Amino acid sequence: MAQKPSTPKGTRDFLPAEVAKRTYIFDTIRRSFETYGFSPIETPSFELSTTLLGKYGEEGDRLIFKILNSGDKMFKADVDALKDGNLARFSNSLAEKALRYDLTVPFARFVVQHQNELAFPFKRYQIQPVWRADRPQKGRYQEFYQCDVDVVGSDSLLYEVDFVLLFDEVLSNLNIPDFTIKINNRKILSGIAEVCGEADKIIAITVAIDKLDKIGVQGVIKELKSKDISDSALEKIMPLFGVAGSTKQRLDQMKTYLKSSEIGLKGIKELEFVLDQANELGMNPDHLEFDVTLARGLNYYTGAIFEVKANNVNIGSICGGGRYDDLTGVFGMPGVSGVGISFGADRIYDVLEELDLFPKTVDNRLDVLFVNFGEMEQSYCLKAVKVLRAAGISSEVYPTAAKMQKQMKYAHARGVKNVALVGEDEIEEGFMKVKNMDSGEQVSVNVQGLIHILK
RNA sequence: GUGGUUGUAGCUCAGUUGGUUAGAGCGCUGGUUUGUGGUACCAGAGGUCGCCGGUUCGAACCCGGUCUUCCACCCCA
Numbered sequence: 001m002a003q004k005p006s007t008p009k010g011t012r013d014f015l016p017a018e019v020a021k022r023t024y025i026f027d028t029i030r031r032s033f034e035t036y037g038f039s040p041i042e043t044p045s046f047e048l049s050t051t052l053l054g055k056y057g058e059e060g061d062r063l064i065f066k067i068l069n070s071g072d073k074m075f076k077a078d079v080d081a082l083k084d085g086n087l088a089r090f091s092n093s094l095a096e097k098a099l100r101y102d103l104t105v106p107f108a109r110f111v112v113q114h115q116n117e118l119a120f121p122f123k124r125y126q127i128q129p130v131w132r133a134d135r136p137q138k139g140r141y142q143e144f145y146q147c148d149v150d151v152v153g154s155d156s157l158l159y160e161v162d163f164v165l166l167f168d169e170v171l172s173n174l175n176i177p178d179f180t181i182k183i184n185n186r187k188i189l190s191g192i193a194e195v196c197g198e199a200d201k202i203i204a205i206t207v208a209i210d211k212l213d214k215i216g217v218q219g220v221i222k223e224l225k226s227k228d229i230s231d232s233a234l235e236k237i238m239p240l241f242g243v244a245g246s247t248k249q250r251l252d253q254m255k256t257y258l259k260s261s262e263i264g265l266k267g268i269k270e271l272e273f274v275l276d277q278a279n280e281l282g283m284n285p286d287h288l289e290f291d292v293t294l295a296r297g298l299n300y301y302t303g304a305i306f307e308v309k310a311n312n313v314n315i316g317s318i319c320g321g322g323r324y325d326d327l328t329g330v331f332g333m334p335g336v337s338g339v340g341i342s343f344g345a346d347r348i349y350d351v352l353e354e355l356d357l358f359p360k361t362v363d364n365r366l367d368v369l370f371v372n373f374g375e376m377e378q379s380y381c382l383k384a385v386k387v388l389r390a391a392g393i394s395s396e397v398y399p400t401a402a403k404m405q406k407q408m409k410y411a412h413a414r415g416v417k418n419v420a421l422v423g424e425d426e427i428e429e430g431f432m433k434v435k436n437m438d439s440g441e442q443v444s445v446n447v448q449g450l451i452h453i454l455k
Numbered sequence: 456g457u458g459g460u461u462g463u464a465g466c467u468c469a470g471u472u473g474g475u476u477a478g479a480g481c482g483c484u485g486g487u488u489u490g491u492g493g494u495a496c497c498a499g500a501g502g503u504c505g506c507c508g509g510u511u512c513g514a515a516c517c518c519g520g521u522c523u524u525c526c527a528c529c530c531c532a
Contacts, residue, residue, distance in 0.1 A: 006505090009523065053516065059530055062456070102532090130532085135456085137526060144532065206529095296531090344532030373490075404490050412492040423490065435491070442491085 010134070010142025020364040025174065025345050025352070026127055029147045032170045036162060038125040038149050043106045047131070049098045055105045057299055057329070061088075063132045065142075066095035098133040103148040104327070106342065110153050111338075112331040120153030120336075127345075139315040139347045150340025152328070156271060160304045160323065161277040163341045167308055167319060168283055170343065175357050178311040179318075181287055184269045185296040186301050186322070188254065191264015192292075195257065196236035198229060205229065206295035209240065213293065217241050240292060247275065247290050254292065259290045270303060300324045306341055310351045318347045367454055368434070369397035369416045373423045381422050384432070384447050391451045395420075411437060422451070 007013060014022060030040075046067055052439065053061055069076060074199045078093035100106050103126045113120065127147045134140060137389065151159045167181050192209075193202035204227040208220050215223070220241075222420050224234060243253045251268060254345030258264030271290060278288055296305050303323030328336045352358050368388060370381040388395040398407045411419045421433040426444075434450055435442040 006523070057530095059456095063530080132531080134531075135529095136524085140531075146532065318532070320532065342532070347532055371490080381502090405492075408492040410492085416492095419491080420488070425490095435489090437492070 008142070010136035010140075012141070012143075013110070016364060020088050020362055021352070021358050022345065022349060024358065024362045024363075025348055026145075026147070028173050029170055029343055029345070030125070031427045032123040032166060032173065033147075033149055036149070037164055038123045041107075041110065041124045041126055041438065042128060043100070043103070043110055043126070043129075044433050046097045046099050047109065049096055051094060051109050051331075052098050052101055052105060053092070055300070056101060060101060065099040065133050066091060067097040067431050068095055068098065100128075101132060102130050102349075103128060103342070104150065104324075107148070107150060107340075108152075108327040108338075109331055111336070112328050112333040115333060120154055121151050121156075121159075123151045125204055126147040139350050139390055141346055144347075145345040147343040148340060149342075150338055152336055152338035155272050155323075155325070155337040158277075159339050160270075160274045161281070163306065163321065163339065164274060164278045164288060165281060167306070168287055168339065171308070171319075174348065174352065175359075176310055176348075176351065177178070177357075179287065179357075180289050180309050180311060182289050182291040182294045182307045182309070183271065183274065183318075184291055184305045185267035186303055186305055187263050187267025187270065188258065188292065189267075189295060191258040191261035191267060192237070192240065194261045194264060196229075196233035198233045201227065201229060203299060205237070209237070209293045210295035211293075212241070243292060248322070249291060263455060267303075274304065296320060296322065300327050302326070304339065310355075313351050313354055315347055315350055315354075317344070318351060319343050363415070365415045365417050366396065367393045367416075368418045368420050368450070369407075369411045369414075369422045370395070370397040370422060371404065372398040372401045374401045377422055377424070377427065381420070382429050384420070385420070387447050388451065393451065393454050418454070 009339065020078075049066065051063075053062055056064075073404050074094075076093055077095075078090055081087075081089040081093060105172070107124065107126065111118065125148060127145060129143055129145050133256065134142060136142060149163070149208065164181060164183070165256070168371075171179050189206045190199070190202055193199045193205050196205075198205060205224065208223040208229075212220055221234065224237065229237075239257060243250050243257075245253070251272060255265065255268055258268065275290065279285060287422065294305055294307055296307060301322035302325040305322040306320060307317045308319035319341060323339040325337045326334060327338055328334070368385075370385060372378050372381070376403070378397060385395045385397055398410065408419065416437055419435045419437060421435065426432050431444045431446055432450070433442055433444055434453075443453075
């Protein structure tokens with residue numbers, strides 16, 4: 001071995017036991033998606049750079065993996081841009097394709113491209129990997145899976161309600177004991193910016209107040225000042241930090257605060273509808289929380305904003321989403337409202353692992369391994385294996401007549417559930433000895449009996 | 456992108472002020488008289504100390520670069 005091989009930064013291999021757990025997560029999510037009426041689609045892992053660039057803000061563009069042009073296309077390199085020090089333009093001329101950064105923007109492209117083949121409102125789900133050239137840390141990878149569900153072609157708030165219920169159902173099915181679905185509305189944030197007379201600085205304001213629980217009131221004020229927010233505006237923002245009490249009380253306080261902002265009040269109304277409906281449909285109120293400080297960076301959101309955090313685990317948000325009124329507009333199809341959410345499968349995995357929440361039954365262990373005693377016994381066992389497999393029981397024969405101990409050790413190392421021993425005596429009597437590797441118990445049964453036990 | 460951190464056998468880690476053949480535990484392989492794993496006992500294999508370069512008579516140890524790990528920011532799933 002010359003040099004130790006390794007995967008690139010921020011990527012991982014998955015061993016069989018890990019894949020089994022990941023499959024469990026994907027299956028749980030997929031089942032609920034389909035129950036809620038969403039259909040699966042898939043899109044390519046890479047898109048044209050022009051499709052992706054400029055959709056995620058300056059920060060996002062930096063994190064997009066670009067695919068180097070190959071062959072003669074290298075001649076398209078904009079050497080002048082390099083000379084001028086315009087690295088962004090130079091790199092764009094070198095890369096006409098890029099790995100997808102999320103599933104939402106490619107979906108918008110998909111909707112525009114296939115608009116005549118889709119029935120609106122169109123509901124799709126998509127479970128595929130995405131790539132970000134981010135610096136890895138806990139719960140942050142360069143390659144990870146997103147599980148997206150979106151509806152486009154309707155501005156009905158019923159979908160917001162559906163998504164809240166969907167969050168609740170999936171996370172409950174995954175046995176996550178303590179999570180909070182935070183909900184806010186971009187219109188409320190617009191209203192806040194309007195009230196303090198800094199409507200054009202909405203992004204700076206929301207990003208700053210988003211950090212409230214992290215850096216505190218003083219930290220937020222400091223950040224706002226550094227973004228050139230005027231003192232008079234600051235004064236109007238201050239009352240926000242005093243908003244407290246139950247959800248209803250906080251909503252009332254916000255109503256008063258936003259009384260001069262039409263858009264802000266509309267946001268409150270939308271939010272109230274979603275909260276009321278969720279409540280009426282019996283959702284646990286502890287799971288849903290109105291949070292004025294929830295902003296989320298993606299600037300294409302226009303209505304509801306969601307974010308889910310698993311409590312008692314130090315990991316970022318595990319789900320996110322929101323309403324975007326005009327995502328397809330940039331691809332030439334204006335006026336189509338969409339709303340959607342995303343589950344971060346890799347972070348959910350980390351949460352389940354850390355809290356030891358994977359069901360013990362999640363595995364892909366072999367049901368039965370037949371010990372190989374020699375040619376004659378082997379062909380007898382192969383027939384038994386065929387019957388077992390037909391009954392849906394995974395089974396195989398050890399490939400060589402190696403020492404018993406070696407075969408048993410192999411079975412143990414692989415985590416095989418049962419070992420079947422069929423030697424001369426057993427063949428004569430028409431039975432097999434089957435040892436349960438977990439309990440160590442051994443029984444004598446025929447093939448049908450074994451099927452009966454394992455089914 | 457900014458600042459810090461990590462890298463020694465398959466794994467978890469020791470390795471004293473730079474000085475001969477770099478260690479431990481676990482794991483692994485083989486054996487303990489031949490149809491039974493996870494326990495016990497015996498034996499054994501396995502590392503040019505992440506990589507490249509520099510300082511030195513001499514580097515796992517000092518210096519520089521690079522890759523990787525983890526963390527904080529930024530941002531986010």
